[in-house]
Amino acid sequence: DETSGITTITLSSAPANTLSLELLTNLIEKLRDIEKDDSVKGVLVTSKYNGETFISGLNSYDMHNQTDERLAKYWTAVQDIHFTMYSFGKPIVAAINGDAVAGGCAFVLTCDYRVMMKGKRTGLPEAQFGIVAPFFYIDVMKSVIGNRQCELALLEGKIFSTEEAAKVGLVDEAVDLNLVLPNAMKKLQHLVKIPQPAFKLTKQTLRQADIEKFIANRDQNLKTYIQDLTKHSVYVIIRIFFYIVQGFQN
Numbered sequence: 001d002e003t004s005g006i007t008t009i010t011l012s013s014a015p016a017n018t019l020s021l022e023l024l025t026n027l028i029e030k031l032r033d034i035e036k037d038d039s040v041k042g043v044l045v046t047s048k049y050n051g052e053t054f055i056s057g058l059n060s061y062d063m064h065n066q067t068d069e070r071l072a073k074y075w076t077a078v079q080d081i082h083f084t085m086y087s088f089g090k091p092i093v094a095a096i097n098g099d100a101v102a103g104g105c106a107f108v109l110t111c112d113y114r115v116m117m118k119g120k121r122t123g124l125p126e127a128q129f130g131i132v133a134p135f136f137y138i139d140v141m142k143s144v145i146g147n148r149q150c151e152l153a154l155l156e157g158k159i160f161s162t163e164e165a166a167k168v169g170l171v172d173e174a175v176d177l178n179l180v181l182p183n184a185m186k187k188l189q190h191l192v193k194i195p196q197p198a199f200k201l202t203k204q205t206l207r208q209a210d211i212e213k214f215i216a217n218r219d220q221n222l223k224t225y226i227q228d229l230t231k232h233s234v235y236v237i238i239r240i241f242f243y244i245v246q247g248f249q250n
């Protein structure tokens, strides 16, 4: 919208907005363009699958049976979206109109404000699959809900209902579906009116330590990820995951 300076990004990758390489690549490029475009003051992110899914996590197919080179490309995109969103210089508000699980939870945690539909699910369930969430997912959750709540959640891979998530501050508002977009937009309209250099610098200051840690550790994290994903044990975990989510079609 040219008058308000607000851009809406509607994620629409069938069937459930998994963070595939294609979706991530397009999104990173779009956000980098928006960052440079002075006419855009703020970004609202929502999902086409209204009332169903916001983001259903990283794409399992992109992590399964791939070459090291392809795995590296995928994980670099996973790191890049996290970095681009978390360090974004303009306000980003998430209108979470469906489930936001695993990578989807980390994605919304990088935003500046979260309005979520009641009765849906969010959280980082990795421990339940026998894997460890990436350190930058853990850090962003810790920065939002604090160390103790993060421990309670991550040690058991807790999936929160929207209402539970709002209680611990994982989301800022739990509302009926019809209020998700209007409330998110109202908050964003307020945030874009804050003097933008002050907004940007305050955000940078608050997030600086985690951003520096991310930059210092991303290369090692990429190596570890590729090693882990080519281990037989993780292969088995992913097969089980496919079985649970899809009835073992692949």
Ligand SMILES: CCCCC/C=C\C/C=C\C=C\CC(=O)SCCNC(=O)CCNC(=O)[C@H](O)C(C)(C)COP(=O)(O)OP(=O)(O)OC[C@H]1O[C@@H](n2cnc3c(N)ncnc32)[C@H](O)[C@@H]1OP(=O)(O)O
Pocket: 015, 016, 018, 052, 053, 055, 056, 057, 058, 059, 060, 061, 063, 099, 100, 101, 102, 103, 104, 121, 125, 126, 129, 131, 132, 133, 134, 228, 229, 234, 237, 238, 241, 245, 246
């Ligand atoms: C999974 C183990 C990976 C190990 C990787 C090892 C190292 C990496 C380290 C950590 C990385 C962690 C971050 C992650 O994001 S891992 C991915 C974990 N994802 C999840 O836990 C979410 C799984 N999805 C769900 O729980 C449900 O889909 C959800 C609650 C989001 C929605 O439920 P609903 O019943 O509405 O919808 P479904 O019928 O389950 O799904 C619709 C459709 O979408 C497909 N799908 C869902 N999630 C994924 C996915 N992550 N990857 C690929 N495809 C997915 C699902 O199979 C359905 O397809 P179809 O049957 O309709 O064709």
